[in-house]
Amino acid sequence: MEKEHQIFGIRAIIEAIHAGKEIDKVFIQKDAQGDLMKDLMKAMKQKSINFSYVPVEKLNRLTPNNHQGAVATIAPIAFYTLEKMVEEVLESGKVPLFLILDQLSDARNFGAIIRTAECTGVNGIIIQKQGSAPVNGDTVKTSAGAVFNVPICKVEHIKDAIFHLQGSGIKTVAATEKTESNIYDLSLTEPLAIIMGSEDRGINPSVLKIVDEKAKLPMFGTIGSLNVSVACGAFLYEVVRQRQ
Template sequence: MTDTTTIFGIRAVIEALQNNKTIDKIFIQKGLSGHLFQELQQHLKQESYNISYVPVEKLNRLAKGNHQGVVAKISPVEFASLEEVVSQTLEKKTSPLFLLLDQIDDVRNFGAIIRTAECCGVDGIIIQKKGGAPVTADTVKTSAGAIFKVPIIKVDHIKDAIYYMQSSDIKVVAATEKTDDLIYSKDLSQPLALVMGNEGKGISPSVLKIVDEKAKLPLMGTIGSLNVSVACGAFLYEVVRQRL
């Protein structure tokens, strides 16, 4: 499947959940009620899903049909297991490279980051189940197909992945302007996980507290920040330069 599939209607979404389809995001009309909706809620309680409660106008734009107040997006990719990807990579490589995205919310930025990550040999990309960009047709297109070549991993919270990386002796470095250290002063040749933050807010304060190191890029002009996909490319290619 090369596109994100939109399904709508409460019964259709329930059947997708029952058949273990990879649901990327579920949109539910605010104030929805009724017996069938209660049945849907029982299924949603069984796992942590990315759910947005939205006005009916939003649903009308997403689905051209009787959506009954519920629309879901089925992901075009299967998400991988953090534990499996990390353990398998450590068996094959002495210096793996992982990328953690803290609530990147623009699908085109997400796709561009995936494309650059694949070119730089990233072994896995970790995203959060809630709050980040969904995997859409635009993500697939912008990634130029790279999304099918790099494992994409979903976790309940980025902090969970950071703790797991650290317990696996993988250094976690945050890309943030909230430091005096330039990326060029860091040793990036060892096992590494790089954290990139949200386009507007950057990396969450709670995440910054637990990383091993922080680093920034020098900015020579008057604008205070780079586009996150461009910044990610600059960071990743410094890793590549050090490892060549």
């Protein structure tokens, strides 16, 4: 994690939240207590800020300074609202291509996906506020800087984002092994949003119920699944092939 993207100390983090800083994630010491910590928890909940409890050893690794049981990461980018992102793409006259990441949690996988998204002309990436990979130094590095070129939007709930996209005339396609449909048999030339799941659990079953289409990649080996960033690349390049 890059130190310039860090805030340490409970009071400093509370001040940053109230000042409207783009806090990406807060790491809280497992057994931390006290009135100031309660104030921090309240401030994070009001702004729906992603946080996790970690051992004190992790906080000590993150910063040599007196962290008081809390370290926050500041996102190196500004996030879009869903409405603004969709509106801008529809007004541009381009055929929309969005990517929805359902609780993908690994920063390096996230960075690799952003890099591929930039290369394949993705107009925006949608992630959930809670449980998603942080946009930190690892993300920036593995995206080769593409994180600065692709709009990223954080939403409260992936399902609400899908309903909004569908209401805007955008077809939603989930990448999942729980289907007989092959990605190569689908039409991907119309306005489109592709949904990729988390590394371990895939796409949430409640999300799968509301998408327009489900599709899988054909598999010929003995291992049942691809790394999510590789699978994402295969899906996006099939969109590129069909739209050429």
